[in-house]
Amino acid sequence: MRITIHDDFDLEKIADSGQCFRFNKCGDGYSVVAEDRYVFVKEIDNAYEFSCTEEEFESFWKNYFDLDTSYKNIRGLINKSEDEYLYNASEYGQGIRILRQDPWEMLISFIISQRKNIPAIKASIEKICAIAGHKIAVDPEGNDVHSFPTPEELSKLTVEQLSACSLGYRDKYVHQAALDVVSGAADLDSWKEIDDDALMQKLLVLYGVGVKVANCEILFGYHRLDAFPKDVWINKVLDVKYPNGFLFDKYKPYNGVMQQYLFFYSRSNGVETK
Template sequence: MIWKDYFDLERDYKAIVRSFDEDAYLSEAVKAYYGVRILNQDPWEALCSFIISQNNNIPRIKGIISRLCETFGEEIDENCYTFPSSKKLSGLTAEDLSSIRAGFRAKYIIDAAQKVQSKEIDIYGLSNLPLKAAQDALIKIKGVGPKVADCALLYGCKHYDAFPLDVWMKRVLSELYGENLPNCNQKYLGIAQQYLFHWRRNLDSIEIVQAKK
């Protein structure tokens, strides 16, 4: 069933979070927010959405994606549209996207669509590549750096070893680990990142946890 894969319900998250027990901060994060999961989004949709997310805020991201779907997707129900395919967008220009108000991101969306459509980047095969090879493939796209690549790989390509680093997560690592990575199974760094992100964002004071070490 589609929803089982989307919510990653067949993955043994209990076993995964048990591997976090040796890390004091991860252990606290799991206790506080047990049940965090990674959604398995469509690889193309994830890539395009994270390109749109660059230097952006959530309301604007949602608005751009909504306009993208309404303008270039297919209507499948009243006010309900599909996400436009790479094939559809690859034949457009950045100027064609002016109505969705994506700004400088428009040319990146078009470049991504063209590279995916031409198979220069096998977006649906990235899950089968080692992380470094998958990252190297995505950063060939104009405007895609390590953070966007890792987000697309984690949320769209089942690369649970990807560890997206934005300004907030760099601050968290510096505060908790001295800029090192968490002490956990490297295969699940992306899941660890989600726990740490949500936990630290909602924590009032880190001193309490530090005292427990």
């Protein structure tokens, strides 16, 4: 099906924004895998073609791409004269959206992400999907596409099998997370009903989950748009560009969107000290 999107929407920028690891350039478009669903999306004549039925788009992908939220209006909160750096970052990152991703998939993905670069994270995730998920599609380049394994599927892998997926020291964290979700010790679905502070506390109890991973899970897994994960790039931006503090109160409840603009802009262009 083909649709026109009248808001910020840029496939390349979303794919490169650091929030998703199964959203990749493929041929003349992008392959997107979420849970056990697959879609190929490409831009044609200022519209977007999705390789799915209208019913599937309306029931899943429209929500996944957060198309009921106006990111243009969110960018409108930024005053250039008040915060030129964030304004420039938002203009540069125009088109980024915060995807509505699955809490389970994001928990495992960001546990794996610790001290890994993005290509390495993606490679490890694909290895896990290949051995524990199931084939759901073939992409336009002829590659098999596998679902992200369920907690039950992943819990059946041994630590040794996980280690073979290039997880390094993270193998035991992933293994325990799967066991905790299967046992109900980590009830990710019920956690959707609690507030951000309580959610943070629940996540920090999990083996191998620190503040950064927890914030990524809150923002990208639970779509709490005020969460503000801090990595090397964001910490540098805050130190260099905001020595007197970032205007968190002004941008509430969209600080997570601002974080994405800052991350994308600083990682692409560096952070000038002058």
